[in-house]
Amino acid sequence: MKDKSIHILNFVGLGFFEPAIRLAAGEEVKKNLIALFRKVLLPVLSVGLFLLLWHSGAMVLYTIEKDARIEKALTERGQEAADLERACIESNGKDCKISTLPTPSQVWSAYQSLLADHSIISGKKAAFLEKVSATNEKRIADGLDPITYTGRPSFVDQIWTSLKTVFAGFLLALFIAVPIGIMLGLSDTLRSSVNWLIQIFKPVSPVVWLLLVTMIVVTVSKGSDGDSAFTISFISVGLCSMWATLVNTTMGVSSVDKDYINVAKVLNLSMSQKVFKIILPSSFPLIFTGLRITLSVAWMVLIAIELLAQSPGLGSFVWEEFQNGSSESNSKIIVAMFVIGIIGFLLDRIMLTIQKFVTFTEETV
Amino acid sequence: METTTEKPKLRRSDNGLFADKYMLDISQLTKIYPTPKGDYVVLDDLDLKVKHEEFISIIGHSGCGKSTLLTMIAGLNPISRGTIVVNNQTIKGPGPDRGVIFQSPSLLPWMSAYDNVMLGVKQVFAHGTKKDRDDIVKYYLSKVGLEDAMHKKAKELSQGMQQRVGIARAFALKPKVLLLDEPFGMLDSLTRGELQDVLIEVWNQEKITAIMITHDVDESIFLADRVIMMTSGPRARVGDILEIDFERPRLRKDVLDHPDYYKYREHLINFLEH
Numbered sequence A: 001m002k003d004k005s006i007h008i009l010n011f012v013g014l015g016f017f018e019p020a021i022r023l024a025a026g027e028e029v030k031k032n033l034i035a036l037f038r039k040v041l042l043p044v045l046s047v048g049l050f051l052l053l054w055h056s057g058a059m060v061l062y063t064i065e066k067d068a069r070i071e072k073a074l075t076e077r078g079q080e081a082a083d084l085e086r087a088c089i090e091s092n093g094k095d096c097k098i099s100t101l102p103t104p105s106q107v108w109s110a111y112q113s114l115l116a117d118h119s120i121i122s123g124k125k126a127a128f129l130e131k132v133s134a135t136n137e138k139r140i141a142d143g144l145d146p147i148t149y150t151g152r153p154s155f156v157d158q159i160w161t162s163l164k165t166v167f168a169g170f171l172l173a174l175f176i177a178v179p180i181g182i183m184l185g186l187s188d189t190l191r192s193s194v195n196w197l198i199q200i201f202k203p204v205s206p207v208v209w210l211l212l213v214t215m216i217v218v219t220v221s222k223g224s225d226g227d228s229a230f231t232i233s234f235i236s237v238g239l240c241s242m243w244a245t246l247v248n249t250t251m252g253v254s255s256v257d258k259d260y261i262n263v264a265k266v267l268n269l270s271m272s273q274k275v276f277k278i279i280l281p282s283s284f285p286l287i288f289t290g291l292r293i294t295l296s297v298a299w300m301v302l303i304a305i306e307l308l309a310q311s312p313g314l315g316s317f318v319w320e321e322f323q324n325g326s327s328e329s330n331s332k333i334i335v336a337m338f339v340i341g342i343i344g345f346l347l348d349r350i351m352l353t354i355q356k357f358v359t360f361t362e363e364t365v
Numbered sequence B: 001m002e003t004t005t006e007k008p009k010l011r012r013s014d015n016g017l018f019a020d021k022y023m024l025d026i027s028q029l030t031k032i033y034p035t036p037k038g039d040y041v042v043l044d045d046l047d048l049k050v051k052h053e054e055f056i057s058i059i060g061h062s063g064c065g066k067s068t069l070l071t072m073i074a075g076l077n078p079i080s081r082g083t084i085v086v087n088n089q090t091i092k093g094p095g096p097d098r099g100v101i102f103q104s105p106s107l108l109p110w111m112s113a114y115d116n117v118m119l120g121v122k123q124v125f126a127h128g129t130k131k132d133r134d135d136i137v138k139y140y141l142s143k144v145g146l147e148d149a150m151h152k153k154a155k156e157l158s159q160g161m162q163q164r165v166g167i168a169r170a171f172a173l174k175p176k177v178l179l180l181d182e183p184f185g186m187l188d189s190l191t192r193g194e195l196q197d198v199l200i201e202v203w204n205q206e207k208i209t210a211i212m213i214t215h216d217v218d219e220s221i222f223l224a225d226r227v228i229m230m231t232s233g234p235r236a237r238v239g240d241i242l243e244i245d246f247e248r249p250r251l252r253k254d255v256l257d258h259p260d261y262y263k264y265r266e267h268l269i270n271f272l273e274h
Ligand SMILES: Nc1ncnc2c1ncn2[C@@H]1O[C@H](COP(=O)(O)OP(=O)(O)OP(=O)(O)O)[C@@H](O)[C@H]1O
Pocket: B033, B034, B035, B040, B042, B060, B061, B062, B063, B064, B065, B066, B067, B068, B069, B233
């Protein structure tokens, strides 16, 4: 039981719980205490230090901003106005809230208010759906589209939208890059003839891809009333992020161990057997490393693309809050930042775990 | 198992003549590797004939072109000049009539021992039933002593066990000619001895014409009917041939105790030290 849970934890990359479990089981107390200190206590301490630095930095920025405002009031409108301004700021009045880097506690309360907001909105949504359910059934029976909730999405809804988009983009990248990569890897001629294309398009910025995709999608989707914002952003994400997979697949396929190729020749394997039984399994570690990079790049560019394309998701959430400009908005942006980071980390962990499951070499981390 | 044990020593060839006394007929074989400093002639007009059911071993100094010769017979290495005829057919590229056991076992590490053997068996016995193929794979894996480990992944097997799979894989395809390039070169001497026994045991039953490169003089005497000594490169040829007249099946102990053993050994060592 204990060994099994340790194994599972190590497998999903949460190995730092190991000493705690061993300690609870009373094993090698001294060694595990040191391990616990190194693996658990030190990281906790560093989190504390980080929060402290952040807090004091935010306070300094707050003071600078406050002093500047009072100074401005003093020079422009005199002492009385300056005193009024100071009182207003210190009482945290609505009109003179200071907008700068929020403190950790402000971010925490913003996080909670976002959650509260979500439960209100989902309550409304549920109520709405219940109200229209009878109508919808009739509409579906009549062959009409059901009425959907069109109210403001909550923060959590935005997260789901972003995940959906990144997933669609990732799949697109997968289905484009892996087959093309295999073909390029198999044929030297093909590889050298399209190499220039890869080298030129690989470094192109996400913004440019977005513009390109927009040009095409807008024309293609003329007349249809589909969700073109979603289409545009997931295609752009796929195109930006597929290069790592393409390059890695090509490399993996073209550099299969010569011994294995000789085996295929001696056994007279057909082309498809050679590809599926030998080339793909042996280049799997490299392909998967490419896919991992692709997913993390996809998540990174997704935020920028949503922000630019004004398509729903975390990116546009950040942008709208930034436009809003209140101090509450600043805290929400920081919340979004953490959420983006944590989701990116989790996505990478998931990929790593899948990779360990499906590849034959456990050493590729 | 199968009823293919009787093999006519002489068979009618396409042109109606009894020309195929030899299973393998290499004539005027030349191999040139182009290098930046000009052409490098590894083999020059090499001739070699190997009879049906004969086991020959090839020894020679490192770099003289033994592997080059073997990969050319296997069809993995293009021929510069000359011809290689296997079972009356001039070879063009690799084929299932020639089985190869490489120096590194070259198993696919992500597959089980069973699947590694099955990969080739499926190819060669494509028309047989599933049961037949399964029988073949299991038969040869148990022949090499792996009946208990056949479902282990190849990467989990020791070097010696991997090479046992390599032997099973090669024999299971029932090739006309078996090509072995220092198959036990990477093993410790104890394991090497074990595997020589395994190899010769399977070979005694199948009698597949075999050509084996080795650096080990004792191994070549123990296994082969003839030992081919190659001259040092460049422009290597067959320098000398030694017939080993021990009876088959051979037992290691009998071979070592045989009065001719040291005579053979000296002959080979003399050639190599020249
Ligand atoms: N692809 C190649 N291009 C150029 N030269 C080569 C190539 N392959 C082998 N050679 C050269 O040909 C010669 C014969 O090589 P080969 O591998 O056949 O020797 P060998 O007898 O098998 O040696 P060893 O006993 O060490 O395995 C060597 O001098 C080698 O450097």
